[in-house]
Amino acid sequence: MTPLLELDHITQRFPLGRGQTLHAVENVSLRLQPGETLAIVGESGCGKSTVARLAVGLITPTMGTVRVEGTPVRARMDRATRRHVQFVAQNPWSALNPRKTIGHSVGQPLAVHGLCSSSAERKARVAELLEQVGLPAHYAARRPNGVSGGELQRVTVARALAAQPRVIVLDEPTASLDVGVKATVINLLLDLRASLGLSYVLITHELDIARHLATHVAVMYLGRIVEHGPAEAIFSAPHHPYTRTLLAAIPVPDPARRGLTAITGEVPSAVHPPPGCAFHPRCPYVTDACRKQIPQLLDIGDRTSACLRDGEIPAHR
Amino acid sequence: MSAVAPAPRPLRFRPRDGLTWFGLGCAGLFCLLALLGPLITGDPNATGPDMLAAPSLAHPFGTDQLGRDLLARTAAGTQVSLMVSLAAVTLGLLFALPLGIVAGYHGGRLLDDLIMRVLEIIQALPMFVLAMFVIGLSGTATAHLGPITITMTTKVVLLLGVAFVPYFARVARAATLAETGQDYVSALRVVGVPRVRILFGELLPNVAPAMVVQAFLAMALAIFAEGGLGFLGLGIQLPQATLGNLTGGGTGYLPAGIWWYSVLPGAIMLAGILGFNLLGDALSDSLSGRSTLKEM
Amino acid sequence: MVSYLLRRLIALVTTVFVVISLVFVLLRLSPGSPLYTLLGFSYSEEGRAAVAARLGLNASIPEQYAHYLAQLAGGDLGTSVFSGQSVRELVSQRLPVSLELGLVAGVVWMALGVLAGALAALRHGSPLDGLVRVASVVALSVPSFWLGLVCVLVFGVYFTGVLPVGGYVSLADGVVPHLRSLILPAFVLGLPAFAVVARTFRASLLEVLDRDYVSFATAMGMRRRKLVLRVALRNAAIPLVTVMGLMLGMLVSGAILVENVFGVPGIGQLMVDAFRRQDYPVAAGCCLAVALLYLLTNLLVDAAQLAIDPRIREGVLKGGKPR
């Protein structure tokens, strides 16, 4: 079965001038099948957003290919294929043109892709879309100013839906929202997935949201995927030392289960990544080999993991 | 973190301190004199019998060495000044906006670099040097470029317009750069909106307010520059009265105590510059939200 | 940092080269010729040809251009068509006068501007703040040549003898008369610089006072005086440096007008004369000197900025895409 979206050995480097390069994404391969929700988690700067931008064609990779429904994405791909992958960004306040009405923004994909034959039809469709994300139709006439973040985030989802996508790439869709509002957006995503059969690529560093929504999880560290597999498996029994560290560092909203564990050390620089396994300076299980050899992603049962000592480390907790 | 989307700063003019009111008054006086003055005051070139007469009821601004009414000449000069400034600013915007927006959209890339380099070269010569250069060389005469006739007025407009281009383009570029950083531009690209439509349909309205502010400040600059050129004799030529011509024309009479000749037209110029500067400041405050802070 | 400055220097050289070429080509393409002025009534075709040959104006424009560049490369700016003086000598006679005037005007006024801006920001909302705001916008708006005339009127007609209203006394003719002769031109020339500095510094200081690091310092119980000196002023000075570069252009433009009002024999006056007479080499030399001065100072400003703002120094503000 052709995946809806496939990243095939993607590498993205940014030149920084003075001969320096920033290794934002290194050799990442991912595929998304219909109905799946793939969560990409990891620390700040590990390349999650870059993967998202690559996936929706905002940047063209230095190396590797992005395929949408089997068609490789070129710089000038026809709009019809590309519109099947849509994008929702973290900050709803900047994701809408402040000087255009919400209706205009939501209607843009309809106009660009000729999905409506008349402006009346477009208006009706915009109203329909707004209702679909739980907003009253009269919001079409409003401008983003004065509309709350949660509502705006729903507008951006409506805009993405307008293009009739099969995949929506969500880059931290709830990170800037308050707890209560966050919940409404998560509920919306759940509903849409159920009703429209959408697939999501969900970028987040809030692991509880990933756990709540995702069917699959990819854990990134310094531009590489270190562990990838079904969400349940990874959350319940992380293999890679980094995944373990990360899960242990996430506070649980339950005063009965206290015990934050912290590791020392900083995230290394993406300009001068450490030799060998990128995680080795912070890894409690580090060996000499880790300092020299870059571990490859290997299939281990239900998942893939990139750790030289995968079998040796005792199971978690 | 705020829960409600912040309003884009409206470019609304709400004079709230005395200074802004004063600026409005100055600019209003200037524009009124420019628009209505010439209708009321009569022929600015008509000579009369009283030469170098001090201000009086008959001649509120006095007369010049040829017995012409200086109020009429000042009004005519103000009109020229306003028209030239408006035209120059419009011209500058017309060229600078597309350049700045395109450069800003391609921020940091080759096209941006290229555009900004070229503009930098124009800026390497300060405006007056550039003016001297162009007008000093092409002369103050009407020039003919093939079938196109370039009068001195056109020349001044062109010159000021060109001098404004780098200045405007920088602002437009910076504003566009800031806008391009906003997620909505990425969103539009993902949606598949063509680039031209992004640039001029979506970005332009967001860049425009900053440009309006600059346009006001540039009006002030243009009035000054037009006056300065006239003062040096490199501007619009006699017998057309311009504020610069008048101010410069009167210099020879100053030591004889004939103050009104230079001083009054210059004061009108000052009013115009001050007015537009203050209005620009007020608009810029409203845009940056500085005044809202002050309100509290 | 050194490599950055080096790159800037190379960019500067290219810009200067383009400016030179532009000056040259425009000069040669402009209608008229100094020969007409030079010959006047004694104009004749033979005469024109002979003089043009002597001045090297007969060659084709590319040839002249090549010759001019070669001349420049040898440090020779040519000689005036009219006075036969070497342009380098002329420029080096006039430039110091303008430089001194600009420097006096710039330094004194900018210092005052910094002071006024700082006081206004620190006493935000007070009458002093209002005064600075009004004074600076008025100062910015007054056309320099007109203000010059008003000064001439005031000190030349009503309060005669208080200050000289025109001319320039060289240092050789006495320090006090020299300085006295600079007072009015420097006053008029520098006023806009005062205005810009005061406004910029006020705004940037106000902004800095609103920044996290100032509230943090306050919360840490830092004394107000130390806070202003160590934290606020230092950071507020960064945009000021940029503005100073801008002001240089203003001073140059202003000098052209002000030197003409007060009869100061600086480069501005020389340039106006040269353009009026179409004295190509002198005009080009002046343009070159001014452009070079302008660009060099901009370079200095950038260097100063680098020195004062570590983030610019490391290109942090340029590269990358920080969220």
Next chain:
Amino acid sequence: MADLLTIADLHVDYAGRPAVQGVSLTLRRGEILGLVGESGSGKTTLCSAITNVLPAGARVRAAEMRFDGRELSELSYEEMRRIRASRIGLVPQRPMTSLSPSSPVLRQLRWYHDGSDLADLLGQVGLKAVIDRPRDYPHRFSGGQLQRLLVVLAALARKPDLLIADEPTTTLDATVQAQVLRLLLDLRDRLGLAMLYVTHDLAVVAQICDRIGVMYSGRLVESGTVDQIFNAPRHPYTQALLAALPGRTRPGQRLGTIPGDVHRDVSGRAAGCAFASRCPVAFARCHEEDPRPIVTGADVVRCHRAEEKE
């Protein structure tokens, strides 16, 4: 044991617009009080009011604001400054912008702490390397490093009685957040300082706090011990907050939500409880009368329903 900080009926207005209304709370030595609430609910304003670093134009009114036995509102600027300098520490929200960008970090550390034990202090938070980087400016350090530096300055160096931490980890990554939180807990244990910890994140509160205050629209709607709030919340708003947490619901299930929007309440309010329009259990009285705080020991709740249950 005497309370370290007592606030009673604190009101703060920004140009007439209320930001904090009638907040009362107490904080004991060695206690960590977590303050949670939506954006704009007045958490930062409350913190600033305590240290008196509100922007110009803000007006403070309080029945009592007592710190270690001294009424704060009666102190002169200089006395307040001295308290800030030695007794109340503040860890700011945005570490990246809280140090002057134009001076080297080490120099700034010396501004705030001129003791010879600096290297030692830095060593305690794993930042000894800063001493060896005397020329490095703040932008050269990561957010986590800077945040730890600020903790060193605010807490470790001057050993204050009270540490106010206004969302100190919001901008940090999970692993780094864990580091900073560990550090703060450590400090509490070693120095016995009291802490006012402001956050959006209920999970963090659950992990480190002893007591919790929940703010809504400028009011402290409920406060109590961590266990009490998480296991038996009394205010409907607190209940709704907890229901909205993904971590407390089975994956794939819809989360509890709070309908409406806090901000419409602020603007259009005439009388009644601020939460009434969004409250699932509101009744007539809630729309007419603003509930008064019901105090039980150190705990408070402001709700007519809760009152009924008493």
Next chain:
Amino acid sequence: AACSTGAPTGGDTLRIGVAAGPSNLNPLDSGSEVTRWIAEPVMETLYDYDARLAPVPLLAAAAPTVSGDGLTWTIPLKQGVTFHNGDPFTAEHVVASLDHVAAFASGSEWVVYFLGYYSGARAVDPHTVEIKLKRPYGLLHSHLTNLPITHKAFADRKDTMMGTGPYKLEKVSAGLGYSMAAYRGYHGPKPAYARMEFTIIPDGSTRAVNLRAGNVDIVTELPVAALTLLTGQPQVTVHRVDAPIDILTYVKVGDPPFDDVNFRRAVAYASDRQGVNEKVFGGAAVLGQGPIGPAERGYDPGLRVFPAQPDRARARELLRGIRSPSFTLTISAGQVMEDIAQVLMQGWAQAGIAVKLEVLQGGPWAQRWISGAYQMTMNRFSSGFTSGDANYLALSPAQSKGVLSCGYENAAVDTALDRVWATTDQAERDVLLKQVNAALTEDAVMFPPVYPKIIVGQRTSVSPLDPGRMRISRLGTPSLRPRGNGGG
């Protein structure tokens, strides 16, 4: 200007305020008044003017001897004269000076005089010069009275002066002025002042103010508006003297609309001469008719063709049949010219002639003028220094063959002007000039609105300026001396 400092003691320094610094300090190249005013004390001519403006030997020992065919002039030189650098004055310097001005490449303004006449000069011995001519050149004597002699090594220099005069140029301060000191080795009477200083004061009123304040002793080119500043000042004298200063005003006769003599005359009739005189010259000028003014040879005070005030009826009559009469007036930038033009335009407008004004800077104006791309052109021109009291150059556009020809063709004028140059007979020359003047006036080719005066102010502490010299635009500074109690 600079003079506003320094105590107004005067004493042993003669201080002169001038309007501009010359671009070219070589009086062999430049006929500009400022150059020559500065050159006056420094450089001397072979012959000088006496009180009646007749030539008398100065550096020459005697009047020239002319060969029978008029083609060889021999001039004996004075002995014992030295240049300021100590070099003795000899014939080779005279030859170098003459050769310089006659060479095209030097771009000298004199070349036009020598053009077609001068063939060469040689030093017969150190104290005798022989000049060879191509054709008889009677005006040469007059020109040798005007042409300064420079040191041969300095003939090509434009930045300094080296002569035999009573003062030597010591210092050139760019844009500020020139200072000179008395030359000890001067061959004539000892200079009265130890020093002489020329100061540049661009603004006319400022010059007047400085004169009033005693910062300078003499100022030139006083504008009419500034004269009020000097009235009632007992220690200041203002001289207004007729001088060969012309408001050179002529039309392109070769092209429409001025190829129509009626149109030309209509324009001349409609010119507001009175208005120009009153408004621009404060009534002090003489109303104009033809090209030759009152201080010049050939002036005819009786010539009255055009009225003082516009004769509109006459103009309209002459214009009958011309649809929408209009033309462009091209002037060079400057307050006086602009004022004149604007007054004239008012007069013309009243007669129904639409005039467009074109104000050009010096260079572009000269280009228009020389290339003939004008309809009516107007500029100020002073011929005094190069031609004394004769205005030969200003007449040259009327010559049909000249480079500057305005398209006017009148054989009588052509022959008359040729003869003017050739003859040695001054009386004949005067008659011819009168004829030319009358013809050009009648035909309305050249019709300056007024003949201005030279206006010079001086302090009474200096001996009075010689009106005779001022009549030919000279100041006569070398012979001035301190006077009365002001003198030291």
